[in-house]
Amino acid sequence: MVVLSKPAMEQFCLVKNSCKSTTLPFPGVPLIDLSKPDSKHLLVKACQEFGFFKVINHGVPSEFISKLESEAIKFFSLPLSEKEKSCPPDPFGYGNKRIGQNGDVGWLEYILLTTNPEFNYQKLQSVFGVTPEKFQGAVNDYISAAKKMACEILEQLAEGLKIQPKNVFSKLLMDEQSDSVFRLNHYPPCPDIQELHGRNLIGFGEHTDPQIISVLRSNNTSGLQIALKDGNWISIPPDQNSFFINVGDSLQVLTNGRFKSVRHRVLANSIKSRVSMIYFGGPPLSEKIAPLPSLVEGEDSLYKEFTWFEYKKSAYKSRLADNRLGFFEKIAAS
Numbered sequence: 001m002v003v004l005s006k007p008a009m010e011q012f013c014l015v016k017n018s019c020k021s022t023t024l025p026f027p028g029v030p031l032i033d034l035s036k037p038d039s040k041h042l043l044v045k046a047c048q049e050f051g052f053f054k055v056i057n058h059g060v061p062s063e064f065i066s067k068l069e070s071e072a073i074k075f076f077s078l079p080l081s082e083k084e085k086s087c088p089p090d091p092f093g094y095g096n097k098r099i100g101q102n103g104d105v106g107w108l109e110y111i112l113l114t115t116n117p118e119f120n121y122q123k124l125q126s127v128f129g130v131t132p133e134k135f136q137g138a139v140n141d142y143i144s145a146a147k148k149m150a151c152e153i154l155e156q157l158a159e160g161l162k163i164q165p166k167n168v169f170s171k172l173l174m175d176e177q178s179d180s181v182f183r184l185n186h187y188p189p190c191p192d193i194q195e196l197h198g199r200n201l202i203g204f205g206e207h208t209d210p211q212i213i214s215v216l217r218s219n220n221t222s223g224l225q226i227a228l229k230d231g232n233w234i235s236i237p238p239d240q241n242s243f244f245i246n247v248g249d250s251l252q253v254l255t256n257g258r259f260k261s262v263r264h265r266v267l268a269n270s271i272k273s274r275v276s277m278i279y280f281g282g283p284p285l286s287e288k289i290a291p292l293p294s295l296v297e298g299e300d301s302l303y304k305e306f307t308w309f310e311y312k313k314s315a316y317k318s319r320l321a322d323n324r325l326g327f328f329e330k331i332a333a334s
C-alpha cells in the first residue's frame, strides 16, 4: 500500500467538497441509443446543452474492450522501476503523475500514444522493452472501433444540424493525416484520501479536450466529473458497457460555439483503481479550423481562423485548467 506523508500529498491538487460540488448521481446526463432513428436530434441537443453524453448500442465489440483492458492492467501492474525506465512521455510514452510539460500533476499513471500504428510500434517497443504484438493488436483493434463510432456520431451530428456533406466533421478523423491521440489512464486507489477531511484528491485536473471529439470508456470505478454551465461539478456514475463522449474545443469552434467543449476532471478513489481508455479524434495538423459558413449565417464568427497545428502548439504550452480557446476568440467590436 502506498502511504503518502502530508507534504507529499500536498504536491497534488486537492479540491474542497464544497456545497457547489455534488456527489449525487446526476440524472440529467443524456443517454443516447445510436441505433434509434431520432438519435441525431438528441445528439445535437446534448452537444448544445452539456458537450457531454453517454452512448449505448455503440457497435464497439466487447472483446476489443476486454482485451485492451486486460493488456493495460498487465502493464500497469509491472513494478514502477520497470515502467519508469521504459519511455518518459515526449508527450507520447509512459507517464506517471506528471501531465503535460507545464507543471500539472495528478494521481495517475498513463500511456499516451498517437493513432498511427507504425509510430506506436516503435514507441511501444521502447515502453515494453520487447515487441508488444498482443498489446499493439489490442490497441489497433480498439482504436479502429472507437474511431468508427466517433465518425458515426459526427455524421449524425452533421445531419442533425442539417449541414452538408454529412462527412464534414468525420472526414477530419478519417483523413490519413488525422492527428488523433489515444490514452490509457490508470488511477491507483489512494487510501490516504480518508485523511483529507472532506477534500478530494485530483486524479486528472479540470480541463477541456482540445480535439474535435473524445470517446471515453472506463471500468466500473467512479471519479469522472463534468462541470455544468453554472460551474457546478456533477459526478458521472461509471458504466463499463457504455461510452462517454466529450465535445472538444475544435468542434466548439467549427460550430461557432453552438456545441460546447465540456470541462471535466477525475477524482481519485480511496478503494478501487480506475482504468480508462480515451480516443481523441483530431484533424490533420494543416487543417484550418474556423466556424462552418453555414453555421455563421446571420451571426458573427466568434473565432479567428487557425490551423490545428497552431492550436495544438499553443495548447501544449498551456496548463491543464487554462481556457485555451481564449487566444482565438474574436473580440466583439464595441
Ligand SMILES: C=C1C[C@]23C[C@@]1(O)CC[C@H]2[C@@]12CC[C@H](O)[C@@](C)(C(=O)O1)[C@H]2[C@@H]3C(=O)O
Residues within 6 Å of the ligand: 091, 099, 100, 101, 102, 104, 112, 181, 183, 207, 208, 209, 210, 211, 280, 315, 316, 317, 318, 319, 320
Ligand atoms: C497540460 C497539458 C496536458 C495536455 C497538453 C497540455 O499542455 C494541455 C492539454 C492537455 C490534454 C488534455 C486532453 C488529452 O488528455 C491530451 C492528450 C491533449 O491532447 O490535451 C492532454 C495533453 C497531454 O497530456 O499531453
Ligand SMILES: O=C(O)CCC(=O)C(=O)O
Residues within 6 Å of the ligand: 183, 185, 204, 209, 216, 218, 224, 264, 265, 266, 276, 278
Ligand atoms: O481518465 C478519465 O476518465 C478522463 C481523462 C481525461 O479527461 C483525459 O485524459 O483527457
Ligand SMILES: [Fe+2]
Residues within 6 Å of the ligand: 207, 208, 209, 264
Ligand atoms: Fe479529458
